Amino acid sequence: MTRAVALHPAGTWPRSTEAGTVTLAAADRHRRRVMLTGDDGAPFLLDLPRAQQMKDGDGLELDIGGFIRVVAAPEEVIDISCRTEAELARISWHIGNRHVPVQILPNRVLRVGMDHVLMTLLDGQGVQAWRRRAPFQPEPGAYDPHGLIDAPAPVVRRA
Numbered sequence: 378m379t380r381a382v383a384l385h386p387a388g389t390w391p392r393s394t395e396a397g398t399v400t401l402a403a404a405d406r407h408r409r410r411v412m413l414t415g416d417d418g419a420p421f422l423l424d425l426p427r428a429q430q431m432k433d434g435d436g437l438e439l440d441i442g443g444f445i446r447v448v449a450a451p452e453e454v455i456d457i458s459c460r461t462e463a464e465l466a467r468i469s470w471h472i473g474n475r476h477v478p479v480q481i482l483p484n485r486v487l488r489v490g491m492d493h494v495l496m497t498l499l500d501g502q503g504v505q506a507w508r509r510r511a512p513f514q515p516e517p518g519a520y521d522p523h524g525l526i527d528a529p530a531p532v533v534r535r536a
Contacts, residue, residue, distance in 0.1 A: 379421040380440040381413075387434030395436075396443035402450045403478070403490070403513040406431040415445060433514055449512035453491035458505040460485070468504055478515030488513060 397415040409428035414420050423437065431437070433449035459465035465485045472479050472489060480488040489495060490513060499506040 379419070380424045381421055381437035381445060382424055382440050383438040384425060384429050384431060385436040385438060385444070387432060387436070390436035390438070390444050392446075394443045395446050396439060398446045398448050399437070400448040400450045401431065402452045403515060406447065406449070416448070421445065430517060433512060449514055451510045452513050453508065454488050454511050454513050455491060455496060455499070455506050455508055456482070456511070457487040457489070457499060458485065459487070460505075464504060468499070468502060471498060471502065480513060480515050490515075 397417050397419065399413055399415050401413075407428060407430045408423055409425050411423050412420060413423050421439070431447045433447060435447040436444035437447065438444055457468060459468055462485070465487075468487065469479075472487065472495075475495065477489050477492065477495060482488055488511070491508060496506060496508070
């Protein structure tokens with residue numbers, strides 16, 4: 378059984394050694410050990426040392442050599458277009474208050490996973506929001522620079 382044993386961030390692995398792709402939704406890209414099926418139908422075992430957040434373009438290093446490129450699957454999302462920085466801050470506060478994963482796009486646009494309750498909230502706030510199918514890559518947490526959910530806590534220094 379072919380195993381993927383290491384995760385390399387996009388741009389840090391040799392694309393010339395790409396052996397295939399695997400397309401996964403955002404919720405399926407935080408894993409440590411699970412059987413996956415590549416887009417070509419070939420099964421492989423994801424066998425990482427710890428659970429990690431895979432991002433679009435990352436490379437999964439195979440134990441037999443080569444890499445499988447991670448592709449973010451299109452999924453149901455809400456794109457939120459804010460007219461001003463103040464509106465962006467206000468909507469960001471509401472989204473953060475609900476602890477909803479969010480992707481920050483250019484031009485004051487936020488992307489969240491489809492949520493009917495959130496859509497109602499956005500309608501009530503008077504912002505432009507539309508449903509669509511698109512890849513979703515939410516921001517990692519504050520202490521999680523590449524999506525390492527189990528990353529160590531930050532060092533606290535006192536004066």
